[in-house]
Amino acid sequence: MASYGGKISKHNxxxxxSERTIxxxxxxxxxxxxxxxxxxxxxxxxxxxxHPEVFSLFNPVNNKAGEQPKSLARAMLAYAExxxxxxxxxPRINQIAHKHVSLDIKAEHYDVVGANLLKAIDDVLNPxxxxxxAWQEAYAFLAQIFVQSEADIxxxxxxIPGGWEGFRPFVIDKKEKSGNTxxxxxxxxxxxxxxxxxxxxxxxxxxxSNDPKRSFELRNFSLSGRSQQDHYRLTVKDxxxxxxxxxxxxxxxxxxxxEVGEVVELSPPVGDFVLKTDxxxxxxxxxxxxxxxxxxxxxxxxxxxxxxxxxxxxxxxxNTQSHAFKEYIEDLAQNHExxxxxxxxxxxxxxxxxxxxxxxxxxxxxxxxxxxKEGHFYICGPxxxxxxxxxxxxxxxxxxxxxxxxxxxxxxxxxxxxxx
Numbered sequence: 001m002a003s004y005g006g007k008i009s010k011h012n013x014x015x016x017x018s019e020r021t022i023x024x025x026x027x028x029x030x031x032x033x034x035x036x037x038x039x040x041x042x043x044x045x046x047x048x049x050x051h052p053e054v055f056s057l058f059n060p061v062n063n064k065a066g067e068q069p070k071s072l073a074r075a076m077l078a079y080a081e082x083x084x085x086x087x088x089x090x091p092r093i094n095q096i097a098h099k100h101v102s103l104d105i106k107a108e109h110y111d112v113v114g115a116n117l118l119k120a121i122d123d124v125l126n127p128x129x130x131x132x133x134a135w136q137e138a139y140a141f142l143a144q145i146f147v148q149s150e151a152d153i154x155x156x157x158x159x160i161p162g163g164w165e166g167f168r169p170f171v172i173d174k175k176e177k178s179g180n181t182x183x184x185x186x187x188x189x190x191x192x193x194x195x196x197x198x199x200x201x202x203x204x205x206x207x208x209s210n211d212p213k214r215s216f217e218l219r220n221f222s223l224s225g226r227s228q229q230d231h232y233r234l235t236v237k238d239x240x241x242x243x244x245x246x247x248x249x250x251x252x253x254x255x256x257x258x259e260v261g262e263v264v265e266l267s268p269p270v271g272d273f274v275l276k277t278d279x280x281x282x283x284x285x286x287x288x289x290x291x292x293x294x295x296x297x298x299x300x301x302x303x304x305x306x307x308x309x310x311x312x313x314x315x316x317x318x319n320t321q322s323h324a325f326k327e328y329i330e331d332l333a334q335n336h337e338x339x340x341x342x343x344x345x346x347x348x349x350x351x352x353x354x355x356x357x358x359x360x361x362x363x364x365x366x367x368x369x370x371x372x373k374e375g376h377f378y379i380c381g382p383x384x385x386x387x388x389x390x391x392x393x394x395x396x397x398x399x400x401x402x403x404x405x406x407x408x409x410x411x412x413x414x415x416x417x418x419x420x
């Protein structure tokens with residue numbers, strides 16, 4: 001009879017995986033290419049059935065759309081293919097660790113996922129106990145890497161001035177509409193100081209759920225304001241699904257209907273998509289739609305503190321109706337010589353003015369940057385935009401450590417991360 005149990009703490013003493021386990025897991029890669037999605041879809045079904053307490057930790061829109069199982073399937077395949085060279089996964093592990101800290105993921109959650117993942121592998125592949133034992137060792141090894149990385153991040157965010165761990169109550173102090181977004185200005189309910197954050201970081205917002213099967217809803221949103229103020233600003237687009245089988249963005253809609261004075265909970269700021277300030281090279285910000293939110297924080301910080309940082313902010317959106325913070329960015333560019341902006345409208349309305357009407361193509365990007373194609377690129381927006389921009393930069397020969405991006409869709413995260 002197959003065995004799926006075991007706490008990760010029972011498997012954390014080894015400093016490296018055994019060669020036998022590495023070989024067995026690598027041999028599973030072809031099977032994962034063909035059956036990975038079946039395994040992960042089955043795993044989520046098992047886990048939510050037997051452990052409903054973790055249901056609220058996962059975005060129901062991503063689950064309904066199938067993005068969460070696809071993301072995990074890609075992660076499993078990447079792990080199997082790189083298990084003998086985990087350094088290749090280091091940046092991605094760090095990104096996931098930050099995301100887990102924002103959601104208050106703890107060691108016991110890895111035990112739940114691991115047991116259900118092994119059961120799903122057995123149900124779908126029926127690979128035999130030897131293979132299951134290898135996957136249990138491999139999963140426990142990786143889980144311990146995450147647990148240790150996340151413990152370091154938890155300590156870091158808790159021990160800085162004003163920091164905390166878990167969730168902290170905040171009061172909505174002000175709301176502000178711009179384009180198709182709503183900004184919430186949030187002050188800590190306890191009145192104490194807030195920790196500084198790095199431009200580009202994000203928080204998780206926690207609100208009660210309207211779904212009787214879920215205790216709460218959690219969503220990540222970038223901090224769109226400047227650091228070192230008495231409030232945090234979150235800028236949220238009202239996400240309406242055009243697929244009848246996929247629900248609208250629940251928390252995004254809530255953010256648009258919440259009233260001043262209401263209380264929500266926030267995790268501390270985390271994330272490694274942050275502005276590099278120790279460089280002499282140009283900074284190029286590329287955003288599409290509501291992907292402008294972390295860029296707002298970055299360009300505001302550049303304007304306030306880095307007068308010698310040559311900056312290009314290139315933004316694409318449908319038209320003036322969807323163009324959030326249009327006047328704010330125009331003012332920054334007009335009043336700071338080191339900041340230049342370029343705007344593309346993909347669906348301009350009559351009377352709209354912008355720098356280019358149509359998609360942001362490679363030729364347009366070349367013409368805007370001219371001789372300034374070398375620098376640090378920061379990209380945020382829908383998956384199609386992100387993948388297109390990363391592809392262009394790869395064809396230019398831009399160093400990988402000069403390409404920084406933040407994701408919207410978990411299903412697309414891996415297709416960018418591991419295709420580089």
